[in-house]
Amino acid sequence: KFKSNLQKFLGAKKGNLCEDCTRRVDTNPLRVFDCKVATCQEAIADAPVIEDSLCDKCKTNFADVQKFLKILNIPYAKAPRLVRGLDYYTRTTFEIKAEGLGSQNAVAGGGRYDGLVKQLGGPDVAGIGFAFGLERTIMIMEDKKESPLGCFVVMQNETVYPYAIELIDEIRKAQIQVQAVFEKSFKAQMRRADKLGYPVCIIIGEDEKNRDAVTIKDMRSSTQEQVARPQLVEKIRQLIGGSN
Numbered sequence: 001k002f003k004s005n006l007q008k009f010l011g012a013k014k015g016n017l018c019e020d021c022t023r024r025v026d027t028n029p030l031r032v033f034d035c036k037v038a039t040c041q042e043a044i045a046d047a048p049v050i051e052d053s054l055c056d057k058c059k060t061n062f063a064d065v066q067k068f069l070k071i072l073n074i075p076y077a078k079a080p081r082l083v084r085g086l087d088y089y090t091r092t093t094f095e096i097k098a099e100g101l102g103s104q105n106a107v108a109g110g111g112r113y114d115g116l117v118k119q120l121g122g123p124d125v126a127g128i129g130f131a132f133g134l135e136r137t138i139m140i141m142e143d144k145k146e147s148p149l150g151c152f153v154v155m156q157n158e159t160v161y162p163y164a165i166e167l168i169d170e171i172r173k174a175q176i177q178v179q180a181v182f183e184k185s186f187k188a189q190m191r192r193a194d195k196l197g198y199p200v201c202i203i204i205g206e207d208e209k210n211r212d213a214v215t216i217k218d219m220r221s222s223t224q225e226q227v228a229r230p231q232l233v234e235k236i237r238q239l240i241g242g243s244n
Helices: 002-011 019-027 029-034 038-043 056-071 134-140 158-173 186-196 206-211 229-240
Strands: 090-097 106-112 128-132 151-155 178-180 200-204 213-218 223-228
Touching: 002 019, 002 029, 019 029, 056 090, 056 158, 106 134, 128 134, 151 158, 151 186, 158 178, 158 200, 158 206, 158 229, 200 206, 200 229, 206 213, 206 223, 213 229, 223 229
Parallel strands: 151 178, 151 200
Antiparallel strands: 090 106, 106 128, 200 213, 213 223
16 A cells, blocks of 8 residues: 555656656665665655555554563664665664764664565565674674573463563663563463473463562472562572572
8 A cells, every 4th residue: 555655756756856766666666765866855854644545454453563672671763764675574663773883873673574485485474684794893892701501481361471570670780691482372382491401480361460570480490489570580590599
């Protein structure tokens, strides 16, 4: 729908577009947003905005992406004209920028491509991809010691996801390795934690969320206890036997 609206808009602007963009109107109208020619940028100043053409499912998905960014206190800005170089992306595309790099401050970019695997002859599965600029990433890296294997977060249902994400962020900021897999099956998450060899499992259900606490399971001794949120990081450090 958005491409159709954009093509109609650009069709009336062809006289002000460069040769490449004139061709793109019919073949790949989104790439017009990538053009650096001044006259093209002026021509698309009042072009349609993609967010106005989203279906209900995509609106909900995009709202969820923003909700979890806010939960994690990650600053972001919507970029309705952000275009990835390949055409198989769906829903959210993104770019990650870093401070201290001047104008060339994009260190990573990517997006979802839910239909790509099927197009290539594989199963109909969702996908996400991204690429990092290695040199720029190295420039912003800080010297960090390798941390010991930390904890795996297991969630009983989707209603505790926001609470779980807040805790995951707190644990990571304490320089403790943490992983989670957002699957519906509680047993599948526990099996994953055991298979990966995590010494500590953080279990979060409705009871834990309501108490502002978690259940911590020592995977080596198979013992567990409920711990209040303020004591969580210190308890994890005790169980994994390290402070990093």
